[in-house]
């Protein structure tokens with residue numbers, strides 16, 4: 001498996017994985033914008049085809065993980081872990097020392113993954129999501 005920067009031809013699979021992974025997926029227009037503006041921190045995992053991706057942005061010296069998803073057939077095989085580690089390395093190379101992300105309170109799988117990688121719960125975000133669900137702000141220092 002290879003982790004690399006996204007290419008234009010990868011976008012179709014990113015839309016597919018996003019739509020099959022989230023109840024309220026990002027609009028393809030938003031994903032396209034993130035690709036156009038933040039492609040250095042938009043990484044994909046590739047094994048014969050795109051099997052996962054992570055989208056980060058750098059905002060005022062802070063890294064922000066915007067989305068992470070792995071194709072259902074490839075979950076539980078460390079792909080998500082490797083995507084996060086790779087992005088953290090890129091943040092570090094760009095002088096970033098602080099990384100944040102938001103996660104649904106119900107998404108224990110993602111919280112487990114991030115905790116394993118050194119993130120901690122910084123604060124609760126009441127009714128952060130459009131369906132009224134609370135979020136958790138997680139952070140990590142590099």
Ligand SMILES: CC(C)(COP(=O)(O)OP(=O)(O)OC[C@H]1O[C@@H](n2cnc3c(N)ncnc32)[C@H](O)[C@@H]1OP(=O)(O)O)[C@@H](O)C(=O)NCCC(=O)NCCS
Pocket residue numbers: 021022067068069070071074075076077078079080081082102103104107108109110112113114116
């Ligand atoms: C979250 C997600 C990206 C994890 O990707 P993955 O490649 O399956 O994760 P990994 O194999 O690297 O697992 C890393 C850790 O995550 C946690 N984890 C993964 N699958 C889990 C499961 N089914 N149950 C509980 N914890 C789990 C574990 O802590 C695991 O570490 P371990 O293997 O030492 O137990 C994937 O489940 C996914 O795409 N989910 C839907 C989209 C989503 O929720 N994205 C996150 C939004 S913030």
